[in-house]
Amino acid sequence: MTDAVPKRTTGRRGAASVAGADAAGEIADAVELGLLGESVGFLLKRAQMVVFADFIRTFAERDLRPAQFSVLVIVGRNPGLKQSQVSNALNIKRTNFVPLLDSLEDRGLVKRKLAAGDRRSHALHLTAKGAALLTELQRLWAEHERRVCEPIGEAGREQLLQLLGGMIAGGDPAAAEEAEDADLPPAKAPPGKGRGKGRGKPPAAER
């Protein structure tokens, strides 16, 4: 993450002769990516940077980073969860989760409450302010989602979510469980028609 300038990859040739390397005006300096162009890891990182750049731009007006947004969503959806549960769900080490949560609590969006029964743990809840903000954020998120998926279309987006889910579940057996009640099948089926279309949801908001 932390990538605000995804632009520019090879030498370009759009603007009027900035580089100088391509004398006449041909294709010239088209760098060949070789096997990187067929590497899921390389392309995943590229795509992730492009998407995060848009996210960061979009959420800058609310001064929110992706991780902060994720916490708000999880806590909003699962009130009363312990810190370690939220941090695990987001693959964030509990030690790094502390300052992250602090930033949200300092802004009055999330509250740490004493968990009943175990005085070691903190139960997390959105404040009224946090809940109100989250509602707005969902609109921002839907815009962002639509924008970044525009090049592949809604059908492409559905496929992409499916494929990514399958890949994640494969590399992390734990993720296979999430898919159960979520509606997303484990996505073991790769190609074509993949169980009709009545799946996810047109990116509108939460369910």
Place this chain on the structure above:
Amino acid sequence: MTDAVPKRTTGRRGAASVAGADAAGEIADAVELGLLGESVGFLLKRAQMVVFADFIRTFAERDLRPAQFSVLVIVGRNPGLKQSQVSNALNIKRTNFVPLLDSLEDRGLVKRKLAAGDRRSHALHLTAKGAALLTELQRLWAEHERRVCEPIGEAGREQLLQLLGGMIAGGDPAAAEEAEDADLPPAKAPPGKGRGKGRGKPPAAER
């Protein structure tokens, strides 16, 4: 990146009662991801972490990080390129590219030569040692690629590459040019059969 432990997402329940939260043995603490489960950004990052974790594990025996591998591939494919051309192709700031290149040159894998015609720039080439290593690395990479794509199958992999390429090209107009000679169409077509199948290549090695 830099993520060696992708495991564990929710609370799990696999091992014999480690958590303690789920008393009996039910589904119990399944954290709901809410809209994150339909967020391409969130899932892209997850998938990228899973894939990079496998890459890092795989290439640890050669003590190579993803970025270092990328440089070797680009330089091997495009001998004589200037530093700034390589760093641009990889979306790495030229200022951060210096120590990265140093690490490869110190190991005798890449050589900085004086570029003919412009004494400011350095032309990059693989050494014999670097070229030999790269050949081995391609086998390692093919294994890695096969492994991480196993859950989605080869057809799923082809689709994924297509979708990611389209998304990248959309967020970065420059990338649209790469796709030309590469064989990958701009991937504006999202769903189903998408121009047959004779595309990429069974993950064997370079072309």
Place this chain on the structure above:
DNA sequence: TATTGTTATACTCTATAACTATA
């Protein structure tokens, strides 16, 4: 004046060890 490679530096994200207070 602009570009290439470089140094120095800072900020974010991530990772490990160790402490505390509970259990």
Place this chain on the structure above:
DNA sequence: TATAGTTATAGAGTATAACAATA
């Protein structure tokens, strides 16, 4: 002894500013 939250710290990756040599 083990767990939840916390602190301190170190390491990657990434960002900007400024400089020397060259164009």
